[in-house]
Structures are given as structure tokens and as C-alpha cells.
Amino acid sequence: MYGNSLGVEGAKAIAQDLKGSFIQTLVLPGNNFGDEGAKAICQNLEGSSIQKLSLNFSHIGDEGAAIIGLNLKDSCIKSLELSCNHIGDEGATKIGLNLKESCIEILDLDIIKLELKGLQQLDQI
Numbered sequence: 001m002y003g004n005s006l007g008v009e010g011a012k013a014i015a016q017d018l019k020g021s022f023i024q025t026l027v028l029p030g031n032n033f034g035d036e037g038a039k040a041i042c043q044n045l046e047g048s049s050i051q052k053l054s055l056n057f058s059h060i061g062d063e064g065a066a067i068i069g070l071n072l073k074d075s076c077i078k079s080l081e082l083s084c085n086h087i088g089d090e091g092a093t094k095i096g097l098n099l100k101e102s103c104i105e106i107l108d109l110d111i112i113k114l115e116l117k118g119l120q121q122l123d124q125i
Contacts, residue, residue: 011037018044029056029081035064042068045075054081056108065091072102083110 006014011033018026018041031037038060041053060068065087068080072095087095092109099107 006031006033006037008033008036008040012040015040015044018048018050020047022049024049025052025054026050027052027054029054029058032059034059035061035067038064039067042071042075045071045077049076051076051103052079052081053077054079056081056083056085058085060085060087060091062086062088062091062094066094069094069096069098072098072104076103078103079106079108080104081106081108083108 006028010031011028014026014028026041028041033040038055038058041055045053055068060082065082065085068082069091072080082095087109095107
């Protein structure tokens with residue numbers, strides 16, 4: 001569903017159907033739903049079968065990354081793609097703090113704005 005301009009309302013609609021679903025891969029890059037859309041999706045990961053979540057190019061910032069991080073431990077996600085978003089050190093730190101308790105095997109944070117603090121947090125994993 002790349003680049004369909006789902007926006008926040010579209011993300012919320014998809015999120016409603018995640019709990020208890022058998023969907024294993026959710027690929028939603030380029031849909032411009034930002035932090036609010038990421039929040040809707042990630043708060044519904046618990047009890048879902050999602051193993052790969054791709055939210056590249058979705059205008060997600062530190063607030064959305066923090067919500068994603070908090071919800072990782074209650075999910076089955078093994079692959080998380082967040083490239084080309086607006087995630088900085090604060091968001092990367094929130095994700096990093098929750099990685100050890102998650103199932104994550106692949107984390108793609110390509111082309112985001114990390115500085116030394118964010119890199120150090122991810123390096124401690």
C-alpha cells in the first residue's frame with residue numbers, strides 16, 4: 001500500500017482490524033500518517049500476528065517512535081522498517097530501550113537524523 005496517502009484516518013481504520021488478525025506483514029510506506037497514525041497502528045499490535053511492519057516515509061517523529069518502542073514488547077514483530085522518517089535521538093532512544101524485551105531481529109532506521117546519543121543507545125543493545 002505504498003504511497004496511497006492513507007493519512008491518519010486511513011491508519012486508524014487499518015489499526016482497528018489488527019487485533020486478532022492473521023496478517024503477518026503490514027507494509028504502509030509513504031502514507032503520511034505521522035505520529036498519530038503510527039500510534040493507532042502500534043497500540044493495536046498486541047494480539048496480532050504482524051511479524052514485519054514497514055512504516056518508511058510516513059512522517060513519523062520522536063513521539064511516534066516512542067509509541068512504537070513502548071509497543072514492541074507486546075508484539076510479534078521481527079522486522080521493523082522506519083527509514084526516511086523524522087526520528088531523532090529521543091525517538092531512537094525510546095525504541096532502543098525496548099528492543100531487548102522484543103522479538104526484533106531486523107531494525108531498519110536508514111536515513112534518519114541520529115546523533116551520537118541516539119547511536120549510543122542503540123549500540124547498547
